[in-house]
Amino acid sequence: MLxxxxxxxxxxxxxxxxxxxLFHDMGLDxxxxxxCETTGLNPRKDDIVSVGAVKITRNLIRTSAAFNVxxxxxxxxxxxxxKIHQITKSExxxxxxxxxxxxxxxxxxxxxxxxxxxxxxxxxxLNKEVFxxxxxxxxxxxxxxxxxxxxxxxxxxxxxxKIDLRFAAILEDLxxxxxxxxxxxxxxxxxxxxxxxxxxxxxxxxxxxxxxxRDAPALPVG
Amino acid sequence: MPQAFDVQNPPFDRLTYSEGEKxxxxxxxxxxxxxxxxxxxxxxxxHLHVIIKGAVEERDGDEPLAVLHAKDSFDAQxxxxxxxxxxxxxxxxxxxxxxxxxxxxxxxxxxxxxxxFFYSELSRKLSDYAEQQGDGAGSVNNVLRxxxxxxxxxxxxxIDGTASIKDAARMMEDYHNNTLFVKDGERIGIIxxxxxxxxxxxMEMPLSTKVRDVAHFDIFAVDSDDFIFExxxxxxxHRVRRLAVVSGGQFVGTLEDIDxxxxxxxxxxxxxxxxxxxxxxxxxxxxxxDIQDQVARLHRQDVKVDVIAEIxxxxxxxxxxxxxxxxxxxxxxxxxxxxxxxxxxxxxxxVRTDQDNxxxxxxxxxxxxLAAFRRDFTAALERFDFPPCPGNIMVGNPQWSxxxxxxxxxxxxxxLTPDDLSAMNLGVFYDAVPVTGxxxxxxxxxxxxxxxxxxxxxxxARFARAIDQFEEASASVLASIMATVGVGSDVxxxxxxxxxxxxxxxxxxxxxTGVIATSTMERxxxxxxxxxxxxxxxxxxxxxxxxxxxxxxxxxxxAMRTGRxxxxxxxxxxxxxxxxxxxxxxxxxVTKKFREIVRSRYHLSAM
Numbered sequence: 001m002l003x004x005x006x007x008x009x010x011x012x013x014x015x016x017x018x019x020x021x022l023f024h025d026m027g028l029d030x031x032x033x034x035x036c037e038t039t040g041l042n043p044r045k046d047d048i049v050s051v052g053a054v055k056i057t058r059n060l061i062r063t064s065a066a067f068n069v070x071x072x073x074x075x076x077x078x079x080x081x082x083k084i085h086q087i088t089k090s091e092x093x094x095x096x097x098x099x100x101x102x103x104x105x106x107x108x109x110x111x112x113x114x115x116x117x118x119x120x121x122x123x124x125x126l127n128k129e130v131f132x133x134x135x136x137x138x139x140x141x142x143x144x145x146x147x148x149x150x151x152x153x154x155x156x157x158x159x160x161x162k163i164d165l166r167f168a169a170i171l172e173d174l175x176x177x178x179x180x181x182x183x184x185x186x187x188x189x190x191x192x193x194x195x196x197x198x199x200x201x202x203x204x205x206x207x208x209x210x211x212x213x214r215d216a217p218a219l220p221v222g
Numbered sequence: 223m224p225q226a227f228d229v230q231n232p233p234f235d236r237l238t239y240s241e242g243e244k245x246x247x248x249x250x251x252x253x254x255x256x257x258x259x260x261x262x263x264x265x266x267x268x269h270l271h272v273i274i275k276g277a278v279e280e281r282d283g284d285e286p287l288a289v290l291h292a293k294d295s296f297d298a299q300x301x302x303x304x305x306x307x308x309x310x311x312x313x314x315x316x317x318x319x320x321x322x323x324x325x326x327x328x329x330x331x332x333x334x335x336x337x338x339f340f341y342s343e344l345s346r347k348l349s350d351y352a353e354q355q356g357d358g359a360g361s362v363n364n365v366l367r368x369x370x371x372x373x374x375x376x377x378x379x380x381i382d383g384t385a386s387i388k389d390a391a392r393m394m395e396d397y398h399n400n401t402l403f404v405k406d407g408e409r410i411g412i413i414x415x416x417x418x419x420x421x422x423x424x425m426e427m428p429l430s431t432k433v434r435d436v437a438h439f440d441i442f443a444v445d446s447d448d449f450i451f452e453x454x455x456x457x458x459x460h461r462v463r464r465l466a467v468v469s470g471g472q473f474v475g476t477l478e479d480i481d482x483x484x485x486x487x488x489x490x491x492x493x494x495x496x497x498x499x500x501x502x503x504x505x506x507x508x509x510x511x512d513i514q515d516q517v518a519r520l521h522r523q524d525v526k527v528d529v530i531a532e533i534x535x536x537x538x539x540x541x542x543x544x545x546x547x548x549x550x551x552x553x554x555x556x557x558x559x560x561x562x563x564x565x566x567x568x569x570x571x572x573v574r575t576d577q578d579n580x581x582x583x584x585x586x587x588x589x590x591x592l593a594a595f596r597r598d599f600t601a602a603l604e605r606f607d608f609p610p611c612p613g614n615i616m617v618g619n620p621q622w623s624x625x626x627x628x629x630x631x632x633x634x635x636x637x638l639t640p641d642d643l644s645a646m647n648l649g650v651f652y653d654a655v656p657v658t659g660x661x662x663x664x665x666x667x668x669x670x671x672x673x674x675x676x677x678x679x680x681x682x683a684r685f686a687r688a689i690d691q692f693e694e695a696s697a698s699v700l701a702s703i704m705a706t707v708g709v710g711s712d713v714x715x716x717x718x719x720x721x722x723x724x725x726x727x728x729x730x731x732x733x734x735t736g737v738i739a740t741s742t743m744e745r746x747x748x749x750x751x752x753x754x755x756x757x758x759x760x761x762x763x764x765x766x767x768x769x770x771x772x773x774x775x776x777x778x779x780x781a782m783r784t785g786r787x788x789x790x791x792x793x794x795x796x797x798x799x800x801x802x803x804x805x806x807x808x809x810x811x812v813t814k815k816f817r818e819i820v821r822s823r824y825h826l827s828a829m
Contacts, residue, residue, distance in 0.1 A: 060320070061251035176317070177274055179226045186226070189251070196253035197315055204255060 007139065015135040022111055022139055030057050031143065032108070033115040033192035035184045036122045039073050039081045043124040047073035048098050049081070051126075052185030053108060054192050056115070061192045067108045068185040071098045098129050106130070113141040115195045117167055117187070120144070145170065145191055148198040153208045161210065170194055173208060227319055231272075231293045236336045239796045241329060250320040254278075254312035260296075263309035267300035269320035276316025281309045289313070301326060370453055371446040375467055375475030380405050383434030387418055390433050394418075401464060401476045404437040410473070411437035412466065443468045444477065453477055497540050503548050503602050506541060510606035513537045517572050518779050527572065527772045528743065535569040538562070541606075542579070543658040549598045553587040559659035563615065567653035568725070568741050570771065573778040573790075577608040578615045578650055580622035582629055582663040596623055613643075615650055626663045630670045637674045637681060645685050648675075649729055653740050675733050683824040686730040689723045689817055690826065714806070716777060717791040720770035723813055724763060727820040731755075742767060755819065763816055766809035773806075 011023060034053040040046035053067040072095040105126075116122045119142045127137040146165050153173070154163055171178055171190060174197045179186035201208065227249055229235065229242040237245065251274070254260055260278060261267050271278075272295040280288045280296070287308055290296060300306035301323055329336045379397050381390055383406025390402055390413055404411040413433055421427040421436045443466040444453045453465055464478045500506045517534055521527075539562065546560050564578035565571040581595070600610075600618035610616065617623045621632060633651070636644035652671065656664045675681060714720070728745045731737075737748040743764055750760035773793050781790035798806060820826070 059253045061253070064248050064250050064322075174315075175275055177226065193251065193253070193317060196317075200253065200255035200315060 010136040010139060013135045015133070019106060019134055022106065022136075024111060026110055026112070028057075028110075028112065030055050031113040031115050031195070032056070033061075033188045033195060034109065034119075034122055035116060035187040035191060036125050037182060037184045037187075038125055039075065039078060041121070043121065043128060046081075046125075047075055048125055048129065049073055050184040051098075051101070051105060052183070052188040053105070054185070054188050055108075055112070056192050056195065059196060061189065061196070063189060066185055066188075067105060069101045069105075070095045071101055072096065073098075099133060102129055102133055109140065111140055113143055114138070115143045115145065115191060117145050117170075117191050117194070143195070145194045145198060148195065148202070149173075149208075152198055152201045152206075153210065156207065157210060174198070227272075228293070233295075233336055235801060236799050237329065237333060238799070241333060241336075245321060245325055245329070248322055248325045250322075252318050252320050254316045254318075256312060256314055259309060259311050260316075260318070261300050261306045261310040263306055265300065265306055265309075267297060267306065268323050270298070270301055270323070270326050271296050271310070271318040271320060274317040274319060276312060276314040276318075278316055278318075279311050279313050281311060282307075369446070370444050370448050370450060370467055370477055371469075373450070373477060375446075375477055376401060378403055378473050378475055381413070381433055383407070383409075383411070383432065383437070385433045386430045387413075387421060387427070387433055387436060388429040391415075391418055401478075402433075403466075403473060404433050404439075406434040406437070406439075409439050410441065411439035412441055412464075412476075413437040414464070441466045443473075445469065446474055497537070497544050500544055503545065503605075506544060506548075506602075507606060510541055513541065514574060514607070517775075518782075521775060521779060526768070527775050528570075528768055530775070531570050531572050531771070534572055535566060538566065538571075539657050545599065545602055546658050549602060550595055551587075551591040553591045554581070554583070554595050555659075557584045557587055558582065559584075559661060559663040560617075560657045561654045561664050562657055563654040564611075564650045565653075567650075567655045570725070570742060572771075572775050573782065574608050575778075575790075576611040577603055578611050578613075579603075579617050579657075580615065580651075580654070581617050581624075582659075582667060583623075583625045584660065584663055586625055592623065596620075613646060613650070615647065626667055629667055633667065633671050634674060637671075637678075640681070640684050642688070645688060648685065649688075649726065652729055652733055655740055672733065672736055676736060679824065682730060682734050683826060685733075686727070686820055686824040687826055689727050689730075689820055714793045714795060715791055716770055716774045716793050720809065720813060721767070721774060723817055724767045724770070727816055728763075730820065731823070759812075759815070759819075762812045766812040769805055769809045 007023070011020075014020065014022075032053050032055050034051070036048050037050045038046045038048055048071060050070040051067065055062040055065065074097075114123065123138055123142055130136065130138055149165065149170050150163070154161060157163075167181070167187075167190075168178070171194070174194060176190060176193050176197070179190055181187060181190075227234075227246050229237060229245070234242065234245070250269075252260075252269075252271070254276075260271060263282070273290055273292050275292055278290045278294075278296065279286050280290065290310075296310055297306050297308075376399055377397070379393060379399050379402050381393055381402045381404055383404050393402060394400055394415055400415040402413050404413050411434070413436060417436050417438070421431060422429060427436070442456055442462055444456060446467050446469040456465055457463065464476050466473055467475045467477050497506065497509045500509065513534060517530055521530060542560060542562065547555070550558065559582045560579065561567070561582060562579050565575070566578055596618045600616060604610065615622055624632070633648070636647050648671065652668070654664055654668065675685075725742050728742050728749065731749055731754055732739070732745045735749065735752060735754055737745050737752075739745050739748050746755070746760050746764055746767075749755050750757050755763070774791060777793055778790045781787055793806075795803065795806070
């Protein structure tokens with residue numbers, strides 16, 4: 001009920017009616033795996049530097065028609081963030097602004113469910129921009145591969161089990177080939193692979209083996 | 223998009239840089255859980271699957287045939303014929319790159335190295351051939367869509383399984399047939415000449431051994447209505463060189479890989495006959511054209527470039543000799559020796575680039591005879607599409623058609639004139655061989671030249687200096703190859719950076735040490751035999767030269783096809799596969815080392 005009301009409110013708040021498609025179920029058997037690289041981890045202060053997204057149709061990852069842009073952040077890149085995603089100031093200097101790339105991204109994702117690693121963070125970052133443009137936030141359902149992984153790995157774990165939800169740890173556990181990390185598109189592709197593998201495990205009712213790990217690091221970071 | 227796709231992984235290592243990038247941009251990724259069928263038996267496929275991780279079992283019915291792992295790809299047959307011979311089932315969580323069918327078919331058409339992966343060695347020749355016929359799709363299909371019955375099949379001969387292998391050998395001999403069908407009760411098998419010699423010679427089986435003990439009863443067969451293309455796939459898949467051919471349930475013959483080649487290959491043996499039978503200059507014209515055409519054909523058949531050059535030189539000499547007999551007046555026939563020089567003399571010319579020829583006379587002949595000969599001989603060669611020599615080293619030039627005494631004076635003046643033109647003239651002449659007439663005339667002139675130059679280190683040094691002519695270019699190219707490997711739009715001038723420094727350096731050392739051989743390969747051997755250069759280095763040098771000549775020929779053939787003559791000695795690094803780039807780098811390194819040897823031998827740095 002609450003969800004319905006929120007939707008109604010958003011519908012009437014939509015600034016640009018040509019974006020009504022964001023509310024329509026297109027009846028496609030597709031989801032979109034998405035990843036944003038940002039200047040930092042604080043959605044209020046930090047900005048998007050790049051966005052990568054791929055559509056997943058049933059068991060296929062549509063890498064041939066991927067979405068991949070580097071944009072110019074509103075603020076200067078900090079040394080800290082450059083170290084993580086290796087996008088330097090000069091690379092984004094002539095990049096377009098996120099606002100100018102947003103229409104293409106919104107058309108790309110439509111109302112398809114969004115799949116991501118720690119997807120709530122990416123959605124928060126995007127919503128900041130979507131709100132600025134359309135007066136609404138994204139209506140898409142979200143699927144977090146962390147949750148899917150937790151479900152297949154730790155949901156039956158005895159209390160006290162150390163939990164490792166790091167991106168690299170999930171990749172390794174699922175034996176997925178490592179791509180160069182902290183590239184938005186590569187991360188979106190890796191996430192898409194995680195999604196398909198985990199969905200398959202679930203459909204077969206299979207679980208991932210737990211090894212007694214002694215020293216798993218505390219908690220994930222993007 | 224996925225940059226992680228490994229284009230170094232065969233068969234993708236055969237793609238050019240731009241083809242690899244194009245392929246990457248078209249890739250999708252597919253996921254299959256354990257037990258899921260990727261391609262059903264008899265099903266078609268819209269993609270070539272390249273395994274990223276996991277395992278896929280190839281099955282015939284329930285029977286597993288093979289397990290494919292990361293980097294393996296499947297299935298060419300499903301892709302091209304639209305019907306997989308076996309099923310492909312994921313046995314683990316499996317991810318595959320999906321290369322769309324259209325992309326693969328385009329690459330097969332565009333890149334013969336890539337196509338080879340699909341249709342084996344033989345079919346590469348077919349697609350090379352088709353590609354060179356010009357219009358892409360149609361011609362590949364034409365060749366591959368010929369039917370098995372369109373080839374010349376070998377007759378079916380039956381032998382009883384209880385006969386001896388000696389009987390089998392006699393039967394093969396009598397019927398000129400290397401393949402016999404063996405009837406052994408209900409079974410039918412095949413025995414080949416190779417089987418016989420293996421059992422008799424290698425395994426020392428007695429000649430009374432029964433045929434059925436050495437025959438194969440697992441016969442691979444095609445229907446006579448099948449496409450050639452299907453026969454090729456079968457040969458590739460089962461690694462056999464011949465197939466039984468069936469029609470209406472009966473064996474009707476055998477098909478060998480060589481027969482398929484026969485569909486497209488020409489016939490080298492025909493040309494000498496045509497030259498022999500010529501009755502006029504006009505009769506020689508088609509033969510002259512055939513010589514040139516067969517260069518491309520032999521190259522398609524994977525004949526090594528030095529062999530192509532040798533065959534071509536042989537035929538050119540026969541052609542020149544015949545032409546001489548038509549054109550030379552009696553006075554010149556009696557007194558003259560026709561010579562060819564430069565690459566033609568070294569037997570290193572494949573695609574005609576120029577004509578280096580000359581005439582030595584034992585004594586003066588009437589001036590009008592000589593003038594007429596010069597004019598007519600040159601005109602005839604032009605008619606045969608031999609490009610004129612840019613340095614004017616031709617019979618038409620009086621310097622190159624005179625009495626041997628006059629010519630020796632000419633040689634002296636070249637030795638004494640230390641300019642580039644003289645050096646080039648002497649170099650080209652040192653490669654001379656006689657074509658027709660008295661060879662002693664040429665030998666006199668050559669030994670005069672050797673005596674003039676042998677041990678003349680100052681002159682030799684000036685002569686040797688030409689190897690550094692293009693040094694700048696090749697040094698920077700070498701550096702850039704080393705640096706990049708993969709990207710960059712650099713080109714290599716293969717003649718300047720590769721062929722010429724080796725040919726010329728070897729020539730200088732040969733003059734210096736009195737080596738008489740004219741081909742560069744033989745000269746290198748002779749230099750190694752005299753320990754002028756090391757044995758091992760001689761081998762490297764020959765490989766490098768052969769590699770450069772091969773690349774040169776390829777560029778020349780491309781230039782001929784595209785009409786871009788200015789590209790005839792150019793190699794685009796980005797169009798080389800990674801393996802070829804490695805070879806190129808090695809070959810350039812050898813060349814560099816050789817320059818240094820020549821330079822230090824003749825103290826070139828001091829000049």
